[in-house]
Amino acid sequence: MTSLRTRLLLAASLVLAGFVFACAAALDHAFEERALSTQRDRLQGLVYALLSAAEPTADGALGLSPFRLPDARLQNPGSGLEAALLDERNALTWGSVSLSDDFPLPGEVAPGAFEFTPDPLRFSLSFGLRWLNPIEGEQRYTLLVMEDRTAFDQQMRAYRRTLWGWLAVAAVALLSVQGTILAWGLVPLRQLRSELSRVEQGGQGQIDGEYPAELTPLTDAINGMIRSGQAQVARQRNALDDLAHSLKTPLAALRALSEDPRLAPGDRSAIDEPVNRMLDIVDHQLRRAVTAGSRSLAGAVDLLDILERLSRTLRKVYTERQPRFQWVVPRGFKVRMDSGDLYELLGNLLDNAVKYGHGQVRVSARRQGRELLLSIEDDGPGFPEAPERLLARGVRADTRTPGQGIGLAASHELVQAYHGQLQLARSTHLGGARVHVRLPV
Incomplete structure (x- = not known):
């Protein structure tokens, strides 16, 4: 994580991934709700079609004519579409040929009301109705329509595969565009790094390129440091050069005195030895002081x-x-x-x-x-x-x-x-x- 480009690209990728997952969840939820609503409307239409086939039985009860059924699948066992007419005690009074033995019994439904129930195996729609029996009087029934959800689940899986496929393509395309934009935005930093490398290697004396307003204070500060370092070294050397001349003049005078033939050999040696020692010390310390040493932006x-x-x-x-x-x-x-x-x-x-x-x-x-x-x-x-x-x-x-x-x-x-x-x-x-x-x- 020391790379600025890696940080920005990782952060943008996380935001994009979150956006893609949120879009996928929202689109999946919306499509599923729409598909369920369509399924409910289809079953509701089937209920209305079955009601059009309703007719009284010999004892005045409600029945459905097998010759007027609106969907042929109701006449085929195992077709996945089932229908049943239940009385107020949930006793079966009529069932389609396709009706299985273990169908779920619906709860109490008010007359004129629909109750749609999706479960893991099937969709069921219950409709409550009131029938006026001329012999026994008013009777309440529940018309139950059920359909297997296998086709629905296949449709949802196909939709999700398509959805995730297109979202993956869109995410890759967006990441590519984002990477290109990020690379373009970081071009000034790469140029600045290249210039700094040339300054370190002596290819140029300072930062000369034109940069965005955000980087201009940095380039100005770097150039200021380069000029300040060069000026400081020059000042130190000039000052120490002056000091060297100031020290060496009296030392040269002392050496000249030590060479005076009027001095005894012992006195001449007593003066000459410390003078040489002082000259050695001056040379050593001045040499250490003027050494520039390692500098990252030296030419x-x-x-x-x-x-x-x-x-x-x-x-x-x-x-x-x-x-x-x-x-x-x-x-x-x-x-x-x-x-x-x-x-x-x-x-x-x-x-x-x-x-x-x-x-x-x-x-x-x-x-x-x-x-x-x-x-x-x-x-x-x-x-x-x-x-x-x-x-x-x-x-x-x-x-x-x-x-x-x-x-x-x-x-x-x-x-x-x-x-x-x-x-x-x-x-x-x-x-x-x-x-x-x-x-x-």
Whole structure:
């Protein structure tokens, strides 16, 4: 039930099902009442026809002529149509040939009144009448007409099959129309989801489409959040950049003092050590502060473009090493990551690969499911045993090469800020060190 479309379709289906059942019950009831009324009218017509065949017997009582009966079924046993004339004591005075022995006796019916009784086996209609016997005086009779309800039940079953069949067809048609209308009504939400996906993947900078009035406040709020996040990151970086310059100037002055030849070697070392420590702390904290970290609406950056820019810079810095770079990266491969963070991550790792290798560097990137896999390999001596300790700040594998030992640690912290993993291993392609980065996309 997390889908809005499923909720709406289920609710509409339940309402439609209730409507169909209510219509079916109402139509079934109306048809049955009409059929019963028709059955009663038919039996009532038969009663009137039988009364037209009434004639006095030899003793002046009421009788019916067998030659004037209105329906031939009354002369056929087992035809399903029966008739009987009962006196006031419910004694049978006349019965049709088709009359069975176990017919139900009617209750007392007032003269001139009809009583229609449907039961599970037959329909019966009783009519009360008064007869003036010239010999015995006034007599009361009940004329009973009965008909088997088998044909009636068959008619009702056929009607119900037809009714439910057409209602099922109508329900399916209405559900199809309703699903189409619902899909059409949810098109703006699908478009918004598609745009959000493109924003997350870096295909566009904000929500640009036109949407109904109900969604406009939402799209405006999303665009506002994107602009606010970008502006906030820019302000933080500018402020911290100013802070870095403010802190590094007095630290540089202290370092210059430590290099004064007039100072004794012990004093020079006493000043130089805390200055280097403070520079290390400033670099570390500023790097942590300006890391943008994982953001769901961050723009995507072209990986190959950044790699080529960094390679040009490293070729100038390490001219004597003549570094050679191999990119196993598809053209147009984009990474949803802040460009400054990606520059720092790749800069640290490529710098280490060139500095500690013999000039050959290989970078590969691919997507696997919802993860980005990035590998930087070199042809150097590789990592020592237990390479995980190199992820601690200040630990270095090669003390002969100048450096502070914070490149891998800073990269590790940066990857963690994006909820990723950084692993150190041996390169299978070049034989040296291999840094493997996994980042969620």
